[in-house]
Amino acid sequence: MKYTGTAHKVGAHIDTDAIIPAKFLVTTDAQELGANCMEGLEPGWIKRVKPGDIMVAEENFGCGSSREHAPIALKGAGIPVVVAHSFARIFYRNAFNMGLILMEIGDKVSEIKDGDKLEIDPDSGTIRNVTTGAVIQGKPVPPSMQELLDAGGLVPYVKKRLAKQEA
Amino acid sequence: MRYTLAQKILQRGSREPIGEAGSIARCAVSLVLANDITAPLAIKSFRGMGARKVFDKDRVALVMDHFTPQKDIASAEQVKGVRQFAREMGITHYYEGGDCGVEHALLPELGLVGPGDIVVGADSHTCTYGGLGAFATGMGSTDIAAAMALGENWFKVPPTIRVEFSGKLPKNVGAKDLILFLIGQIGVAGALYKALEFGGQVIADLDVEGRLTMANMAIEAGGKAGLFPADDKTLAYCMEHGRGAAESIFPDPGAEYERVLKYDVSAMAPQVACPHLPENVKPVGEVKNVSVDQVVIGSCTNGRISDMREAAAVLKGRKVAKGVRCIIIPATPAIWRQSMDEGLFQVFMDAGAIVSPPTCGPCLGGHMGILAGGERAIATTNRNFKGRMGSLESEVYLANPSVAAASAVTGVITNPSDL
Numbered sequence: 001m002k003y004t005g006t007a008h009k010v011g012a013h014i015d016t017d018a019i020i021p022a023k024f025l026v027t028t029d030a031q032e033l034g035a036n037c038m039e040g041l042e043p044g045w046i047k048r049v050k051p052g053d054i055m056v057a058e059e060n061f062g063c064g065s066s067r068e069h070a071p072i073a074l075k076g077a078g079i080p081v082v083v084a085h086s087f088a089r090i091f092y093r094n095a096f097n098m099g100l101i102l103m104e105i106g107d108k109v110s111e112i113k114d115g116d117k118l119e120i121d122p123d124s125g126t127i128r129n130v131t132t133g134a135v136i137q138g139k140p141v142p143p144s145m146q147e148l149l150d151a152g153g154l155v156p157y158v159k160k161r162l163a164k165q166e167a
Numbered sequence: 168m169r170y171t172l173a174q175k176i177l178q179r180g181s182r183e184p185i186g187e188a189g190s191i192a193r194c195a196v197s198l199v200l201a202n203d204i205t206a207p208l209a210i211k212s213f214r215g216m217g218a219r220k221v222f223d224k225d226r227v228a229l230v231m232d233h234f235t236p237q238k239d240i241a242s243a244e245q246v247k248g249v250r251q252f253a254r255e256m257g258i259t260h261y262y263e264g265g266d267c268g269v270e271h272a273l274l275p276e277l278g279l280v281g282p283g284d285i286v287v288g289a290d291s292h293t294c295t296y297g298g299l300g301a302f303a304t305g306m307g308s309t310d311i312a313a314a315m316a317l318g319e320n321w322f323k324v325p326p327t328i329r330v331e332f333s334g335k336l337p338k339n340v341g342a343k344d345l346i347l348f349l350i351g352q353i354g355v356a357g358a359l360y361k362a363l364e365f366g367g368q369v370i371a372d373l374d375v376e377g378r379l380t381m382a383n384m385a386i387e388a389g390g391k392a393g394l395f396p397a398d399d400k401t402l403a404y405c406m407e408h409g410r411g412a413a414e415s416i417f418p419d420p421g422a423e424y425e426r427v428l429k430y431d432v433s434a435m436a437p438q439v440a441c442p443h444l445p446e447n448v449k450p451v452g453e454v455k456n457v458s459v460d461q462v463v464i465g466s467c468t469n470g471r472i473s474d475m476r477e478a479a480a481v482l483k484g485r486k487v488a489k490g491v492r493c494i495i496i497p498a499t500p501a502i503w504r505q506s507m508d509e510g511l512f513q514v515f516m517d518a519g520a521i522v523s524p525p526t527c528g529p530c531l532g533g534h535m536g537i538l539a540g541g542e543r544a545i546a547t548t549n550r551n552f553k554g555r556m557g558s559l560e561s562e563v564y565l566a567n568p569s570v571a572a573a574s575a576v577t578g579v580i581t582n583p584s585d586l
Binding site: 013015017018021022023025026027028040041043059060063064065066067068069071072086088089090093094097098144153154155156158159161162163 | 212242307312317386
């Protein structure tokens with residue numbers, strides 16, 4: 001599946017407190033969390049995002065807390081894909097478990113500017129910058145993560161396994 | 168194959184031989200942990216998975232410590248849901264109220280974690296238990312739900328950075344300074360996807376509480392785990408805390424490390440992490456005279472009895488500066504009682520400090536010590552991200568308990584040696 005949307009660029013070491021501050025962690029509702037997404041970076045940030053838009057970040061995106069509310073907030077905000085130089089480890093697992101697609105592209109992230117229109121194909125690892133015409137070839141999503149995405153996330157994946165155990 | 172501590176401990180949970188760094192291992196877990204923020208999501212995922220019982224009711228710990236004592240109706244509802252789940256599953260280790268403490272201080276104290284354990288927790292500071300020679304790592308709620316249902320999870324075998332400290336620690340320099348110094352050197356992504364393994368004479372000399380403090384902040388360098396060998400000190404700690412059957416664990420000589428970092432600590436000053444990242448570390452002398460509105464001494468990093476004693480030694484016979492709020496939080500009921508029995512509370516009260524019940528509250532800007540716009544705090548906690556402790560316009564500095572206490576006395580960031 002391909003994704004097309006406007007790039008919203010943020011800097012390095014964007015932590016989970018920036019993605020969803022602690023004061024909003026009294027709910028697990030995706031819509032509610034999504035409405036407050038990136039509130040710790042800049043109040044009202046979410047207002048500029050349309051569903052389908054793409055988050056683009058520098059190094060170590062998602063560092064800090066293990067709160068799964070962070071990928072849920074991004075998904076709740078309508079963001080299907082995050083492209084970054086690199087991701088923090090716990091966030092990386094959480095995102096795929098929640099069905100949020102991540103693409104790690106290292107230094108090539110500097111070729112994407114805030115507001116660029118992107119077309120992304122996670123299967124082949126290709127990012128086409130519609131605004132500039134440039135094509136970035138990243139790594140395809142790893143097969144083990146693809147398996148999770150195909151299952152619809154970790155919940156249906158484990159559900160299948162548990163059903164097998166009981167059968 | 169010669170194993171690092173990470174490989175050695177993962178091997179204990181796996182039926183297959185543990186491979187090189189980067190390979191995937193499926194391991195049984197010794198304990199699964201979640202708290203009042205992450206358990207509600209874990210339970211939602213657990214139900215969604217169609218799971219009907221936890222893999223072992225004695226090996227799931229649910230600790231209600233972040234927004235507790237419950238700060239508002241929403242947090243009370245969250246805890247209520249977890250409490251009902253714990254009852255339904257017959258979970259032995261459910262903690263709330265009078266027997267509850269800050270999770271990463273509480274579980275070692277109760278003997279629930281020990282050398283060789285593989286622990287997964289829906290809290291990033293789960294890495295704390297590496298201080299006892301456990302492979303412990305933070306994950307999200309859904310990963311934890313899978314572990315609660317299956318009693319296992321997958322792990323990528325991490326490459327290891329070995330860190331050796333030599334020399335002798337100067338006065339007022341301790342475990343917190345060692346880990347802040349390291350994060351300052353390698354940065355907040357310096358150990359991304361990797362394990363940190365600590366060694367050297369300074370580590371051998373360090374007490375277990377200090378090792379827990381250091382392991383706690385491995386995540387602040389992006390680390391998957393922060394590992395310490397389990398030596399005689401570890402075994403003595405385990406014995407004292409009801410974990411009698413513990414065995415020592417050391418890395419194999421000649422194990423393969425991604426890199427080895429060596430530091431002599433003999434000339435180290437107390438370290439302070441400046442806003443807004445734990446890597447912005449400077450010797451205390453370079454930030455002295457920065458004024459503070461609030462001091463927080465507590466958390467899973469530095470809320471143990473040794474930290475309480477360190478703070479009391481500085482505050483004894485002194486007063487907290489006018490206009491400064493000094494909040495002291497013993498991390499567990501046992502630490503609270505011991506602080507009281509040793510007369511530390513008298514010192515804190517005489518100095519004009521506030522003693523709080525055990526809670527994670529202020530550390531994450533949850534409650535019991537939120538900063539207003541323009542306010543500045545120095546804290547013994549682990550994160551100084553923008554807005555971490557309250558307003559986006561506030562600032563947090565991180566330091567050891569004696570620097571925090573000295574700063575409370577003067578109202579500016581202070582090296583305790585200068586008092």
